[in-house]
Amino acid sequence: MSEHSTTGPESRDRLSALLGPVVEASGLVLEDVALKTSGTGLVLQVLVDLPEGLEGGVDLDRIAEVSRALSEELDREDPVPGSAYELEVSSPGATRELSLPRHWRRAVGRLVRVNPVEGERFTARLLEAGEDAVVLQRSHQAKKGMPPRLLEPERWALADVRRARVEVEFTD
The missing domain is CATH 3.30.300.70 (RimP-like superfamily, N-terminal)
Structure with a gap:
């Protein structure tokens, strides 16, 4: 249809x-x-x-x-x-798109998939959200089976984010 x-x-x-x-x-x-x-x-x-x-x-x-x-x-x-x-x-559902600052604020603490204006898309934990910027923390897994290492938090202007969406997290 x-x-x-x-x-x-x-x-x-x-x-x-x-x-x-x-x-x-x-x-x-x-x-x-x-x-x-x-x-x-x-x-x-x-x-x-x-x-x-x-x-x-x-x-x-x-x-x-x-x-x-x-x-x-x-x-x-x-x-x-x-x-x-x-x-x-x-309602927007679990994997809502983050298009307004209030969407980002509601998603603090969640895992988000970010498609930046420049560069490769990535997944990160949303630590903070303001009117025009967010703080994201990526992780890096050096080897399969090893626990991921948290990288330094990064501040991203919302203007530098083309698209972002909340990711569903599956926990053990």
Whole structure:
């Protein structure tokens, strides 16, 4: 099934203005909203997250709660006049992309995969996160079977990071 975004900047802003207050009233943050074609219909995708400072992810009960509230608002204010659509509400998940400073702050302590503007991509532990820079600590494993050695922490300007994503860690 192919998906194609039909949400331009104006439409995204209009949808965010409509849905943002409903999401915030539910105690969550509106991450993104998009209207996409999927198969023969439209899907209104709403991505929500916990506010900064809260640990963990959004549980299914909270997703259901905000979905009901969004559905009620959408029944009052039809965002796609004359078109049927399916509402899809979700959270970023375990391997979320880190695109805003608050995403980085929520991921402190986690392992992240970084694709820098220049150089090779790498994996490192996120030690600190600010508005415009982060501190990352890479490790180096000299030989297979040997414990990795932690390298000196490095400060990276967010402007020097093309893309980054939280990595899932499997522990023994």
